[in-house]
Each structure stands twice: as structure tokens, then as C-alpha cells.
């Protein structure tokens with residue numbers, strides 16, 4: 001769609017969303033009234049900035065269904081987030097919402113390189129988590145053959161992948177890496193599989209991690225983005241250019257803001273992604289603070305899509321560690337490890353405090369071939385890692401090399417940080 005036309009459609013849909021939220025959700029009505037704003041005040045897309053933000057806490061405060069804009073008789077599906085701290089956030093969908101979501105996911109799969117001739121092994125978890133069913137409905141809408149295997153039981157995953165000739169794998173990047181590892185243990189080479197494409201998301205992952213997965217599984221891997229509060233997977237995805245994720249602008253408006261001043265940052269600068277839904281019926285979200293850190297990529301994409309692109313995610317404001325006043329993201333560590341080689345991309349950051357001083361220890365798995373090597377080789381590797389990590393992160397780091405396969409593997413989202421300072 002030409003950009004002018006898209007902007008017109010966005011404004012029309014934004015105005016409808018604001019009205020729907022104002023008249024049907026007491027939370028929004030109160031928030032608008034508190035700043036003297038009425039739906040009629042939204043006259044252009046620039047007026048988006050007049051609207052109040054919505055946070056995960058707002059969803060929790062209105063647990064479970066208080067943010068819904070339709071009666072429960074209109075809600076046909078309920079999902080919720082894992083809720084590792086406190087109450088989970090609950091999201092609902094009308095029949096139309098499910099339809100839109102399936103369409104968006106089908107669109108995302110195509111953008112990521114899938115066709116209806118593919119056999120999609122969907123190893124995202126099925127259940128309250130939106131990953132499994134989100135991909136599933138999209139794959140069916142596209143007309144591909146979907147295997148609803150869900151996460152876990154890795155050996156069976158690989159057997160099915162081989163026997164059914166799966167061509168596309170969908171799961172978290174950390175699980176994809178684990179599948180590759182188990183495959184190697186089983187003595188199965190990537191050439192023995194028909195797998196050609198991977199669509200990975202639900203956690204931030206580095207460019208080096210992509211190359212590692214592509215090499216080990218013999219596939220092309222793309223990054224997909226979504227979050228349950230906004231709809232689930234299918235908010236945005238990389239195209240074949242692999243230069244940023246296209247966000248489906250006919251359904252979502254994006255802004256990138258400074259998380260502290262809450263003002264928009266200049267294109268190319270890192271900030272927090274804020275999303276406004278444009279078509280959601282059951283749970284419209286206005287300026288939802290995703291806590292995901294990215295930047296808007298200026299210019300047009302070589303693929304021809306006019307949707308705005310955001311850079312691959314650096315991390316979440318939640319994941320961002322402040323160690324001795326310095327911002328540290330686990331993905332930075334991952335990037336260094338993969339660039340240097342000699343280690344496996346399985347790592348754990350342990351943050352602690354000794355006296356008044358924060359400490360960072362990075363536990364890293366050594367590759368098999370190096371572990372059997374002489375002690376001197378390991379000492380050298382440790383020294384190089386310390387120096388690389390310290391220059392990248394800007395703080396002093398202790399590196400502990402551990403034996404292969406001693407850091408716990410994940411079948412969903414990986415745990416990368418243990419912060420002992422809070423305990």
C-alpha cells in the first residue's frame with residue numbers, strides 16, 4: 001500500500017480505536033479524563049502523542065478482564081502471559097480478532113519465506129502462551145501443513161522432523177539451538193533433513209546467534225516479533241532482506257521513545273518500542289509500553305514493503321542490567337561469545353554485590369574440542385574472553401569456563417541472568 005494511503009487508513013483506525021477504548025473501557029475513560037482529552041481531539045496521527053500510555057501494570061491492576069472493551073459473550077479466546085512475577089496479564093479475542101491474527105500470522109510466515117507448500121513444525125508452546133496457537137492458525141490460513149508438536153521432547157522433534165520432512169521450524173531461538181545440539185548428538189547431519197527455514201522469536205537474540213543457528217541447522221533463520229498484550233506473534237517479522245522487522249502498520253502503530261523522558265527518540269536511536277493497536281476489538285491497547293528496546297530503521301526496504309521497520313531487539317528494559325551504573329544486555333555477551341569461538345552459545349550472567357560494589361560473573365560453556373585440550377589453552381581462552389567482554393561492556397568481568405552441557409537448556413525462553421543483588 002502506498003504510504004499516504006496507509007497513513008490515511010491508520011488515522012481512521014486510530015480514531016475508531018480511541019473511541020472504542022473511551023466508551024467501553026473505564027480504565028481508558030478515566031485516563032483520558034484525567035488529562036482532559038476526548039476522542040474527538042485525535043485529528044491527525046501526530047495527535048497520538050497526546051494519548052496516555054498503557055503499561056503491563058495497568059493490565060495487572062485490571063486483572064483479569066477489566067481492560068476488555070466487549071462483553072464476555074463476544075470473547076471467543078483467552079490467553080495469558082506467564083506471569084513470573086505477580087498476577088499474569090490476561091488477553092481476550094473476539095471472533096474478528098482471531099481472524100485478523102490468523103491473517104497477520106499468515107502474512108508473517110510468507111514474509112519470512114514460507115509458502116503453502118511447506119510443512120511447518122510448530123515447536124512453540126501450545127496453551128495459554130500465544131506462540132503455539134498464533135503460529136498454528138496462521139499456518140492453516142496460509143494453507144501450509146502444520147505439525148502442532150509444541151515444545152519439548154527434543155528427540156521426538158528430530159525424529160518427526162526427519163520422517164515427516166518438515167521444511168520450516170518455528171520456536172524460540174534458544175530451543176532451535178538446543179535442537180541442533182541434540183541432533184549432532186544423535187549423529188544426524190542437517191543435510192539429512194528437508195528443513196530450509198526457521199522462524200524464531202519470543203526472546204531477543206543476536207545476529208551472531210542467527211548465523212550459528214543457520215550454520216548448525218543448515219537453514220535460513222528470520223526473527224519474528226509479537227507480544228500477547230498486543231495480539232501475540234505476528235506483529236512484525238523480518239523479510240528476506242533480513243534488515244529489520246517490518247511491523248504490519250495497517251494493524252499497529254509504532255513509536256520508539258526514551259523510557260525515562262517518554263519523548264520520541266530520533267530515527268536510528270535506541271529506545272523503548274510503544275505500540276497502539278488499530279483493529280483489536282476485545283482488547284484495544286493505546287500506546288502500550290512493550291519494554292522492548294529497538295530503533296526505527298529509516299528508508300525503504302529492498303523488498304518493496306512500505307511497512308515501517310524496527311531493528312532487531314537489543315533486549316528488554318526488564319533484561320537490562322545496571323551494573324556499576326553501566327547498562328548491560330545479555331545479548332551483548334552472547335554476541336561476543338559467538339564472535340570469538342571456542343565456546344558454546346550457552347551462558348549465564350551472575351550479578352552480585354560485594355560490599356558496595358556490583359560484580360558480574362559470566363559462566364560460559366567451552367566447546368567439546370577445547371575442553372579436552374590442555375589447561376593452557378583454556379587459560380588463554382579465558383583471558384581473551386575477559387578482555388573482549390570488558391571492552392564491549394565497559395565494566396570488569398569474571399569469566400568462569402564450565403564443561404560442555406552443564407548450563408541448563410531451555411525448551412522455551414532461556415534464562416540468562418541470575419541477579420543475586422535482589423535476594
Ligand SMILES: [Zn+2]
Pocket residue numbers: 239240241246301302303304305
Ligand atoms: Zn523488507
